[in-house]
Amino acid sequence: QVKRRGRRQREGVSQTRFLKRPSHQRRLLRRISLSLGIMESTLKIVCIISALCISMAFAQQGKSKEICKKDDGFFPHEDYCDYYYECVDGVAYVQECPNGLAYSGPGRGLMDKCDYPHRVGCPDPENRRIMGQPAKGSTPCPYLFGIYPHEKSCTRYWLCWNGTGSVQMCPFSLLYNEQEHACDWPEKVPGCQQHPLCKGAPNGLKAIEGSCVRYWQCVGGYPRLQRCPAGLAFDQETFRCDWNGNVPGCEVTPAPEEVDDEAPPVRRSGQNRRVTAAEEEATHN
Numbered sequence: 001q002v003k004r005r006g007r008r009q010r011e012g013v014s015q016t017r018f019l020k021r022p023s024h025q026r027r028l029l030r031r032i033s034l035s036l037g038i039m040e041s042t043l044k045i046v047c048i049i050s051a052l053c054i055s056m057a058f059a060q061q062g063k064s065k066e067i068c069k070k071d072d073g074f075f076p077h078e079d080y081c082d083y084y085y086e087c088v089d090g091v092a093y094v095q096e097c098p099n100g101l102a103y104s105g106p107g108r109g110l111m112d113k114c115d116y117p118h119r120v121g122c123p124d125p126e127n128r129r130i131m132g133q134p135a136k137g138s139t140p141c142p143y144l145f146g147i148y149p150h151e152k153s154c155t156r157y158w159l160c161w162n163g164t165g166s167v168q169m170c171p172f173s174l175l176y177n178e179q180e181h182a183c184d185w186p187e188k189v190p191g192c193q194q195h196p197l198c199k200g201a202p203n204g205l206k207a208i209e210g211s212c213v214r215y216w217q218c219v220g221g222y223p224r225l226q227r228c229p230a231g232l233a234f235d236q237e238t239f240r241c242d243w244n245g246n247v248p249g250c251e252v253t254p255a256p257e258e259v260d261d262e263a264p265p266v267r268r269s270g271q272n273r274r275v276t277a278a279e280e281e282a283t284h285n
């Protein structure tokens, strides 16, 4: 009895001790279970992520199948004109056109299967396709490649190649038409600010003070420097080239000694002073 009691007492003592002061082992166990819990939740997250990845991969595979069908090759992007797909072994890889250009198809376009957007019908409101890349250039070339209007002149425009712009002049009497991205007949380019020289005569001839052979031809409000054929002078009254003998002040006079054959005859009337060809060129636009 005594022994038993003693044992119980000892047990009781040990139990209270146990409750009061957790043994080193218990603490260890708790730590292990705690870290196991962390591991478990980490594992859960990993599982969720991998499940997501797998489903995304399947979705991608499905998309690749849909894009590539049975053929390898190049295919337009469904949302963006300046991206396209390249299918290799049934897998679709997204590729991008040079900045500012739009996908035109293999073996076609300006470069790298791409061309100016207006040439391939982009933006395309019907299929809701637009340019997707941000503009990567700077003034005067918002995009690295493209054709852009000149900030001051209607007869010029910018041709941008890899971010470098070069000024282009429209040939003949054409003006740059931004809608067409090309030089166009002046009457088709509304809103083009007119040159002061051509005010009131957007499509006519204007005399140049002091010059016998040169005159302005205004086209769409922009002046073009013109020159009468040899032996003719510009008549300020009839607004046409006439035999210089018929134009007062422009008759050819016997030249004193050495005279530059190239020099045009000059109006000799009092207040008019001689305008050199260089000056005329300088005032031209």
Ligand SMILES: *[C@@H]1O[C@H](CO)[C@@H](O)[C@H](O)[C@H]1NC(C)=O
Residues within 6 Å of the ligand: 162
């Ligand atoms: C454009 O310029 C970059 C460097 O600025 C060069 O690496 C690239 O090859 C050029 N691309 C073309 C098409 O000229």
